[in-house]
Amino acid sequence: MTRPTAAQPDGTAVPVVRVAHLTKRFGDHTALDDVSFDLPRGQFLAVIGLSGSGKSTLLRLLNGLHTPSDGAVEVLGVDVVHARARAIRHLRCQVGFIFQQFNLVGRLSCMENVLSGALGRLRGPRLGVSTYSKTLRQTALDHLDRVGLGHKAFQRADTLSGGEQQRVAIARSLMQQPQLLLADEPVASLDPESSGQVMDVLRRICVEEHLTVICSLHQVDMALGWAHRVIGLRAGRTVLDRPTGDLTRPQLMQVYQRDGVPVAPETPQPDEPDDHGLAALSPTPQQLIQ
Amino acid sequence: MTTPTNSAERPDLATTAQAEPTPAGAATDKRALRPPWTRNRIVGLAAAAGAVLAIVVSTRQVGVDPQRLIDGWADLGNLLGRMLPVEMPQPSRVVGPILDTLMMAVAGTALALLLSLPLSFLAAANTAPSPAVRAVARAIILGARSIPDLVYALIFVRVLGVGVLPGVLAVAIYSTGMIGKLFADAIEEVDDDVHHAVATVGATRLQAIMTGVVPQVLPSFVSTTLYRLDMNVAASAVLGFVGAGGIGFELYNTLRTLQYQRGLGLALIIIALVVIVERISAAIRASILAHEHSARERRRSRRPARDRPPATGRPRLSPPWTRARLTRQIAVLSAAGLALVSFAGLGISPGALLRAIPELVASIGTFLPPDFASVRDDLGPAIVETLTIAVCATALATALSLPIAFLAARPVAPHPVVYHAARLVIVLSRGLPPLVLALIFVSAFGLGPFAGVIALGLGSIGLTAKLMADAIEHLDPGPRAALRSVGATRVQQATTGVVPQVAPSFVATTLFTLDSTIRSSTIVGIVGAGGIGFITYQSVHTLQFHTTAAVLIVIFVTVFVVERFSDMIRKRIL
Ligand SMILES: Nc1ncnc2c1ncn2[C@@H]1O[C@H](COP(=O)(O)OP(=O)(O)O)[C@@H](O)[C@H]1O
């Protein structure tokens, strides 16, 4: 497999994602408006914003599910706008995607779900763990261990809790040997504790594998606690783009203002007991990106 | 700028996700890479082995010999050649029988509705006055559906004479058994809270049922009845085979007298008839469902109904005439009108109906006691043949339906053209009653169970593939989207993302097909396609009703046992 950015020391040369003046219109509605940013290898980027602010649209533009109305998108050195369908498919094999609803095949075991992440590299249909090679099975088990679920390898995926399912989904995308991980509100339907675990896993693989992660969130605290950098979107426009190191919670909350009036984020109010015990859960490793 | 190394990172991030220490390297190698042998897995494999064994034994019994298959298809080609060019019958000669067929279906369904309404409330656990009453009502419903409608028609024609009345009664009784069961099941699923809430205000039992249960089951009752109506059109189209009126009589005569070109013309008319009624009934059912859905949504969001009338100063004491209410009233009135017109058009007066009942009851005496002795040697092999036909036909139908279902499921189909072609195959298969197919295949393959297997197998695609395709379409698209995002091909997405998810529903569908082919396989013998139907036909024809009674008991027990068996497994897996 070619690794277009592998030779580059991170952050110094060709970025993993390069977005310039990106605009996406649906009819006469502008979902994304002149967004530009570069993302160096190994960075954990959180995209925050209200519902409808364009987070999903941005992620979908990055793996070629949408074509931009204007602007340029380059992912892993591939010009997503002008690439042929074949190149896009090849690109998708290298880009992991994590869904809010996990999207596991419920009746298959965790192991087989993880194995299915390798389908893009395999020929022909597969059904049953034994239809995958022993090497792949070993790798799948390692990935399950990595997300802390090796002991549930042969349990049916739909018997797992939401947080566990999301971790299996992450293991599945690791099976792709991805260069970039896109996660669209991966913890939006999880309880605080499971959310913490999932974010931990994402953060850990970002650092250990030196993997680039873009994660859309609507919890301010999650972004502050786990990401290296935050981009805030409001009505499709970038209203914030800062490393988490020099960012304070009130600054981040500004993203949720509409016409100068603060709007409650979709997450519970900060004065409610929803801090998720985040401070205790995880050290905020902001120093890592400096 | 420094990059954090992995080793520096690990202790820092060892949090909840790593709660269970992960065994490293060498240790993992020793762990199982295959799924463990759980009880479910063993039971599943044993069941699959049993099914394969049943199919192998059955195909041997039926004698599916490759040479015969090849010869048969050649004959079928010849037969089709002789059917062309198709000769459409003169309208003046078929309009009458077509109308009769439709009116028989409507009248029979209407009678069945009248009979099953009280029966189902007596048969449902939550509305039955006592367990004893419930048991009796359930037994009546069960008994009614365990004899195929064509067998009822065969007997009623003997007792009441040739004509449409025996046909209507046959449809009515069989349908009572079919919709009575579905009605009773729907009542038992009603939210008991409402029922109890009404009861706590001091309402009588009947009041509680009328207010607390009826409104909740009404939509399901209507769609069950509509579904039965379109099945009954297909059923009525062949009742003429045994002299119970309608277009089946014409078809039977033309095919028997080897007028194949006219036969094809009539068959096409029957297909068109069934398909048109099915489309109408499906459209009405879909609109009821949609209406129910939107009503529920409105209730949830507490938004006012769009068709709410403007508020007037004076409070009203009767419900306002909204569009929905008007539509409902018109629908009820036209359904009732249609039923009345059908009875009138068929020349069946209430008097004739009432006179038929004592005649039928009196005739029961001529059937008793059942005489097993005269058919002792034939009955065993005949019922075995019936079972093997059903098993083989189910296997054939499933094998053919699997690929068709995937092509006929919108999200999985490779191309819209393929999708529509596959849906057309399904519609055609549904439109051809099994008995018509059996008659055609007997001409091609000769008398015997082989023709029965092919006829029922092809005739069941309509049911089997449709249920399977619908199951695929109703699947959560999420897993498929995820597999697409890892770069899986279409075929890989279907194998890994769809097959495991629909497997239980496919097994249930196959059992449902078995349930349906076992009923049909008891009647294809009437046209010489093997099984117990031939003995039934012979005994009725030669007026040996004591023998008929014995055969009916055997059919009853067989259908009953197969239905229980398939119900039991279905409940288990779903
Ligand atoms: N396929 C589409 N067609 C039309 N409008 C869309 C489509 N996808 C998204 N939008 C619109 O674009 C805006 C941004 O949506 P989205 O990216 O899903 O927001 P978010 O993920 O932040 O909630 C919304 O106003 C949404 O209605």
Ligand SMILES: [Mg+2]
């Ligand atoms: Mg979104």
